[in-house]
Amino acid sequence: MTDITALSINTIRTLAADVVRKANSGHPGAPMGCAPMAQVLFSKFITGNPSNPYWINRDRFILSNGHACVLQYIMLHLAGYDVTMDDLKQTPGHPEAHLTPGIEVTTGPLGQGFANSVGSAISGEHLAALFNKPGFDLFNNHTYVITGDGCLQEGVASEAASLAGHLQLGNLIVLYDDNHISIDGDTELSFTEDVLKRFEAYGWHTQEITDGDHDLNGITAAVENAKKVTDKPSIIKIRTTIGIGSKNQGTEKVHGSPLSAEDIANIKTKFGFDSDKHFYIPDEVREYWRSFGERGQKAENDWNNLLNSYKDKYPEEAADLIRRLSNKLPNNWAAALPRYTPSDPAVATRKLSETVLNKIADIVPELIGGSADLTGSNLTRWKTAVDFQHPSTNIGNYKGKYIRYGVREHAMAAVMNGIAAYGGLIPFGGTFLNFITYAWGAVRLSALTGFRVLYIMTHDSIGLGEDGPTHQPIETLAALRALPNILVLRPADGNETSGAYLAALNNHHRPSVLALTRQNLPQLHNSSVEKTLQGGYVLEEVDNADITLVGTGSEVSIAVDAAKLLKSEGIKPRVVSMPSFELFGEQSVEYRSSVFPDGIPVVSVEAMSTYGWDTYSHAHVGMRTFGTSGPYKEVYKKYGFTPENVAAKARETIAFYKGKSVPSVIFRP
Amino acid sequence: MTDITALSINTIRTLAADVVRKANSGHPGAPMGCAPMAQVLFSKFITGNPSNPYWINRDRFILSNGHACVLQYIMLHLAGYDVTMDDLKQTPGHPEAHLTPGIEVTTGPLGQGFANSVGSAISGEHLAALFNKPGFDLFNNHTYVITGDGCLQEGVASEAASLAGHLQLGNLIVLYDDNHISIDGDTELSFTEDVLKRFEAYGWHTQEITDGDHDLNGITAAVENAKKVTDKPSIIKIRTTIGIGSKNQGTEKVHGSPLSAEDIANIKTKFGFDSDKHFYIPDEVREYWRSFGERGQKAENDWNNLLNSYKDKYPEEAADLIRRLSNKLPNNWAAALPRYTPSDPAVATRKLSETVLNKIADIVPELIGGSADLTGSNLTRWKTAVDFQHPSTNIGNYKGKYIRYGVREHAMAAVMNGIAAYGGLIPFGGTFLNFITYAWGAVRLSALTGFRVLYIMTHDSIGLGEDGPTHQPIETLAALRALPNILVLRPADGNETSGAYLAALNNHHRPSVLALTRQNLPQLHNSSVEKTLQGGYVLEEVDNADITLVGTGSEVSIAVDAAKLLKSEGIKPRVVSMPSFELFGEQSVEYRSSVFPDGIPVVSVEAMSTYGWDTYSHAHVGMRTFGTSGPYKEVYKKYGFTPENVAAKARETIAFYKGKSVPSVIFRP
Ligand SMILES: [Ca+2]
């Protein structure tokens, strides 16, 4: 270790102790223990441009053990990113991609960053396969990860690691901070597996550094070796001392709360620093890190020159790439969305979704996705699709865009977040709607970070029938609607399915969930691609209405049939289709009150928990229990999803409000 | 293979094909491929009593690949359980524990059964350590599992496998149906890891059978070997042919839909059966399986005799065991629940929960649980706790009841389901409330199956402060409230925390979630252990009230303070505490309308998504976005959780309804 390297590492360590103490909250131990590996990565391997943190061919750095975020903030500060010393003193408790420049993905919930990195590596390999040409290595970056024991215990990381090994992602390099400590204490309490052997089993290249506190040459050589292995992801297990320098080093005591002032003073003395100086960065360390920015700026300049020559030689590819990087969809892509009339046959919305994918997959080439081993059920594979697979397998190649996620819903969602974070691609993934909750940890981060990720969720209710209650979502839409910044779209027919894709692709800064049926649905009168974007709209209007029936997805046509029954009795029903609570809630109050006019009671019908429906309706036909196994029509009948029962509920509701004032569902305090 | 064995196996196979075809839905392939291993397990290893399926020392059999349930139904039918041939023809689409006798746990969502089996094995080891005495092997059963590729790809199974290896659960034996097929096709598409090497890395004993279609002696010997290894769980990889006999055998085509009539006829001919006979069980096969019930009945008789002698020699232990098996809590256990008065100090409900655990852990000895590596945060460890660890580790033993789950939330929940299914124990587990969604796949099955499982979820809102939005639940309570058959309890102080435990333990047939604060809360006037059981109750009443303020958990005291402010202005507020929507919803309409009297507008205050609160209130102070990092008081202020803002919302609401009729929140159509 050279003097300046040692000085830099100890600067990181003392700074970490100071920052956590100042915030009076946080995790000093891991940043101190990981300082050497971060030093190696940022000084010798990571290329990035602090002046343009989102330059597309940067190396990605992901701190999967997000609670160690002080380390990342410090490295960004030293490297010259727009993270000031004042920022350092009041940073978010976990790294948030949308808040801090240089943070690629939001981490903290354990295992997510690790799984995101697999998406990042997939993107790198795919874009390289697509755009690189002889002499034009436009994409040759690596994804570097630091991870702790916690992440490696999480199922989402296991799933992602197995997938990464299968896909042979040679551009992925993980440094595992093996400090033998988790929050409860020594890892011997609960985590005694042979981690490297497990990763070997996944098909990873593995290495070990026994003294990660001091052996910088060893770490450097290991990362160099890892880069040379281009057909396997790499993991390097690095034994470190958590909270090194503290009197409690190597124990869980230094993990999750600030060190004492006295302890910090002693640490500084031990590392040759002035114990009275706080937030101290020696000038020579500042100077030393200046080269990071210079190196990064030069790399981007060279890359821009390369791109300019590329434009001349490959104008079409260049135009496509530049369009993608500007985050613009192809002109007129939406014209490809199919439209339907009521005379078109009844079709399941999952099948209508497949039709949309077939129409747009080649027009919107940045779409990349697949299914968690339910391709034939989710209907997520378009006709011209090629598998994203390592070319040596002969079952696909890295230009392919159909990802075989395997039975790994949680990793699928986290990988999609990693793909969205990378740029230039729009990820989608499919499973049954009920199993989006298997992936919730990552779905939540799609929403929090504002990534355009498409969740294509089929078999969206008890209407899936025979598979029974283990597969029938009940609480799922309530959970999604309660989650901020995510669009939930449950289309009722072909036009609304096209509208759902239009909304999902046009919403650049939030994820979308498409809830799609297994069963066939008729094409509705007055349904509309464009009106879908308003979230809710009138399908059938009538003067002096007695009742409004509102439905979503597969229940809209039941509401339409219930309206027919009511009309035959002289009752005047209106019908509203409401594919998206979120989009509807964003409309003007004038619009919303035209959809739900005051004075007319509302009955909702949705084959899902009624929880939350009191917002837009006075009475509900919905689920209050789990479902059951059986043919879908029988199951629907059992739980009252029939025109007859909806009509009965409508009559009951009209009678209830006879002579009473009907509460407004729009005008509330 | 003897003639009768071959005949039995082919009976299972042809019956599986017939049953799936009759149901016109289901999965014939795996049952046909797994018939030999099921034959071996049920004829040679599994001891169970069809006349008393819940005899406590039975061997447990768990079909983790639940879609192959026809296999399980057929084995139960053959073995003499109360599953008739008519039942067989109309069984649920996945095995449901509460519906079919002999089904231990509800499976289908992949990976769950595997993880449940770890809970089952923990229970077996713990109860053996606790109750077995020299000469009295009351607990010596095994947990046998059949699992497919799908389950082994799921994160929940990986987490559970790592935990099982760590805990050295020698009573757990897993048969892995390695058929190289998943729904999308050959496993080479997405699942190419070395499974046995991975399990070795976890510390498992591994074996391999290369011809699982025919090598019954090999399977038998492998299970015998597995039983001999008592300090490691065992997995046996068994290569099989999915849908063996079908013209499409060995492909995904036989996985998820019925075989054609012609194909089935040919299969029958191939296996020497009459192709015109359906649902055919040869007499000699029926006769052969009779011994299963005889063997099981004898085993239970012997066990009952053993228990009788045990009663004489160990009356105290016997009484405890018999009480547990009768599913009765100890007399007067609830008297130990602490009670508080307003003069008691402010304490966080997570800390109050710790106090409850300290009071009851030794009185209710069937409580067994821990935390997903957040012990010091969740405060789930009571003073006299001993770790559940393999005795060789010297950090605990199998009598210990504190489970170090590691950072494995999903496995924790699934393991708890396995413990609850086993009997004689009440499992609990802790993590941050936000991370209950990491475990949702298993939480949902706790609810669907009706297991008494306690989720002790701390840091229950943005009130956790500095960790920021990645850790702050927003949608979580809405999701839980929308999930059927689960109690959600968010206590406001010490009395309500005791009340929450009272509700959770007394509700034998549903799980409970306790949402607990990180921050301190004052002890409230008029709070009550017993009233907590009503879900919502009046904390402050007033004649001719202008407004009702309703809160949950940490926001109740804010509502109380807001009421003070309003009173000082001459406004008359009522205050309601509502620890549980579910319990409140189960009260009489008279009671509910006394809590929310007509004509008085209601303002809710809960630091959580407002989604769903329109049911019980007209206006809300709640969350509509994600939270932020910061000290909790600042964060609370930022989002309006202050007495001042609640009072302002109350004034606004009163003004809004001036001269208008106030909608009833109780009387609805
Ligand atoms: Ca660690």
Ligand SMILES: [Ca+2]
């Ligand atoms: Ca399989």
